[in-house]
Amino acid sequence: MIESEQQKEIYYDALVKKNTEFDGIFFAGIKTTGVFCHPLSFPQELPPEVKVLVDAVEQNPEKEWKDYDFKLLGIHSASARRKFKKVYGMTFVQYARSRRIGIAFKEIQNGSKVIDQQIASGFESASGFNDAFTRIMGSPSKIKNMKVLNTNFIETPIGRMISISDDNYLYLLEFENRRGLETEISNFRKRHSARLIYGSTKIYELTSKEIHLYFEKKLDKFTVPVFLDGSQFQKNVWNILLESQSGDVLTYKKIAALLGNVKKSQAVGNANGANKIAIIIPCHRVINSNGEIGGYGGGKERKKYLLNLESS
Structure with a gap:
């Protein structure tokens, strides 16, 4: 109302x-x-053709796709490709190739020969493989200290979220139109020498499942293992948030007191703003000491929605 x-x-x-x-x-x-x-798309969902294509790639990420493969899936290739690009900002072929290159990246890191991964990825020539690999991942000869992480989308009632994960941790979960997200991801990549590709991981699947349960009010506590990417002080703040309960409301001053120094309220605010894992690390539960809702990277209206969802 x-x-x-x-x-x-x-x-x-x-x-x-x-x-x-x-x-x-x-x-x-x-x-x-x-x-x-619906003035704004709600609920946001992947078009059926796009979901079919993504699922098909995840079931067989090493596959090199041909035109007749679309017919086998029972979808119209031109329409599916157009919708796919609208959602992911790249063609389906580029998406599938990035998944194959991502697999090759991991295998080369584990000691596999470049020539073996070239063949396994479906490239007939070394130059073609090297060109494709370099555009996506960087030089094959300089990957020893790099890590490959997967990005994917999660649809929610209040907007689409982007996740970054591997099979061990969730590194980032943000609303895709969050202010400064592009810079945040760029800095993250540089700091961790990471290459990002689209694709699914065990952690992404768990995150997606639990986020949907959360919005259905069927889950109060997340079990997703998160990677706390920050200073020790920031981690202390985030751990307090992780320990909070659904329906709790905190203030910067209260968190500072829990950390043993009430003068650290501003530093707590900065740490709260630096959180990269929305909802799961519930920075939306922090309001101003005067009772005002305060700021939120995903927008105040989303913050109000989340607080109302938890309080009800």
Whole structure:
């Protein structure tokens, strides 16, 4: 229910500007016609053809795709390719190739010969493999200290999230239109000498399952193993957040007191803002000492939604 005229103006402005920070927060109806519509895509879901393609790649990531493979899947190749590019920002062939290159990357790191991975990846020539590999991962001769991580999307009622994971940890989970996300990911890649490819991991599957259960109000505590990428002080703040319960509301001052120094409120705020794993490390539970909701990287409306979801 809209609470005030000011709130109406905020929602109308979001509707006109198609502000995705309000995905799932409100709906719009046209009074004169009685038509009910979703101004912002809710719930956000992958088109069926795209999901079929992604699932097919994950079932056989080493496969080199041909035109007739689309027919075997029972989908129209042109339409599927167009929708795939709209979702992932790359062609299906590029996606599938990046998965094959990612597998080759891991095998070379584990001691496999480059020529063996060239053949396994479906490249007839060494130059073709090296060119494709270098564009995605960097030079094959300089990968000893690099790590390959997988990115993927998770659809939620309040917007799509992007995850970064491997088979051991979740490194990042953010709303895809979060302010500064591109810079955040770029800095993360440099700091960890990481190469990012699209694809699924055991941790992604667990994260996706638990996030969906959370929004269905069927899960209060996450079990996803998270990688705390920060200073010791930041990790201490994040661990306090991880220990909080659904429905809890914290303040920067309260967290600072728990850490033994009430003068560290601003530092706590900075650590809260530096959190890279939204919802699971619940920085949305931190509000201002005066009771105001405070800022949130994913947008205040999402923060309100999450607090209401947990309190109910």
